[in-house]
Amino acid sequence: QSVLTQPPSVSAAPRQKVTISCSGSSSNIGSNYVSWYQQLPGAAPKLLIYDNNKRPSGIPDRFSGSKSGTSATLGITGLQTGDEADYYCGAWDGSLSARHWVFGGGTKLTVV
Amino acid sequence: QITLKESGPTLVKPTQTLTLTCTFSGFSLSTTGVGVGWIRQPPGKALEWLGIIYWDDDKRYSPSLKSRLTITKDTSKNQVVLTMDNMDPVDTGTYYCAHRDTTMIFGYWGQGTLVSVSS
Numbered sequence: 001q002s003v004l005t006q007p008p009s010v011s012a013a014p015r016q017k018v019t020i021s022c023s024g025s026s027s028n029i030g031s032n033y034v035s036w037y038q039q040l041p042g043a044a045p046k047l048l049i050y051d052n053n054k055r056p057s058g059i060p061d062r063f064s065g066s067k068s069g070t071s072a073t074l075g076i077t078g079l080q081t082g083d084e085a086d087y088y089c090g091a092w093d094g095s096l097s098a099r100h101w102v103f104g105g106g107t108k109l110t111v112v
Numbered sequence: 113q114i115t116l117k118e119s120g121p122t123l124v125k126p127t128q129t130l131t132l133t134c135t136f137s138g139f140s141l142s143t144t145g146v147g148v149g150w151i152r153q154p155p156g157k158a159l160e161w162l163g164i165i166y167w168d169d170d171k172r173y174s175p176s177l178k179s180r181l182t183i184t185k186d187t188s189k190n191q192v193v194l195t196m197d198n199m200d201p202v203d204t205g206t207y208y209c210a211h212r213d214t215t216m217i218f219g220y221w222g223q224g225t226l227v228s229v230s231s
Contacts, residue, residue, distance in 0.1 A: 002158060035217050101172075
């Protein structure tokens with residue numbers, strides 16, 4: 001059972017938009033930045049979003065992030081078959097002396 | 113260009129200690145704000161954070177695994193070492209190391225190394 005809760009799967013058609021939610025608590029999302037990672041089949045994870053809504057260099061603006069309270073959302077527009085992957089949210093959790101990173105359980109995106 | 117690569121045994125026996133090395137380039141672990149973390153992923157399952165070591169030798173561990181983990185660094189060799197005691201078959205999975213700086217957490221990842229625990 002992951003500390004951050006994500007839907008196990010989402011699906012949408014090519015060129016459509018999809019959102020993936022990540023629900024946490026006041027000790028993690030509620031008081032820290034959220035990051036999102038994309039893991040293509042057989043590959044290492046890749047950072048998509050950091051600090052809730054910032055994109056690393058090279059990440060297209062089709063990917064966006066937002067946060068409200070203790071929840072965060074990843075949005076993907078103009079879906080492509082190449083976006084089929086597992087998506088994970090992550091955030092710091094706990095007090096300063098016991099700070100640790102937590103991941104969500106992952107969401108499998110299917111583009112059908 | 114930042115790169116990281118994990119290395120170590122592919123098979124360990126139950127109760128043994130696992131030692132993995134992350135060898136990196138393109139950054140220094142003596143630079144303020146920099147850290148290297150370890151993350152693992154059982155086959156077909158979610159990512160699990162194990163721990164992180166910072167430029168100042170501060171270390172943080174997963175609360176559930178803290179008693180079994182040790183992370184050390186050798187700045188001169190650009191390496192970070194993870195040891196995990198008392199390995200069990202449930203520890204089977206791909207182990208990744210990843211870079212952290214003051215802006216991005218785990219912005220760069222190694223390719224991962226698959227570790228199987230079996231007698």
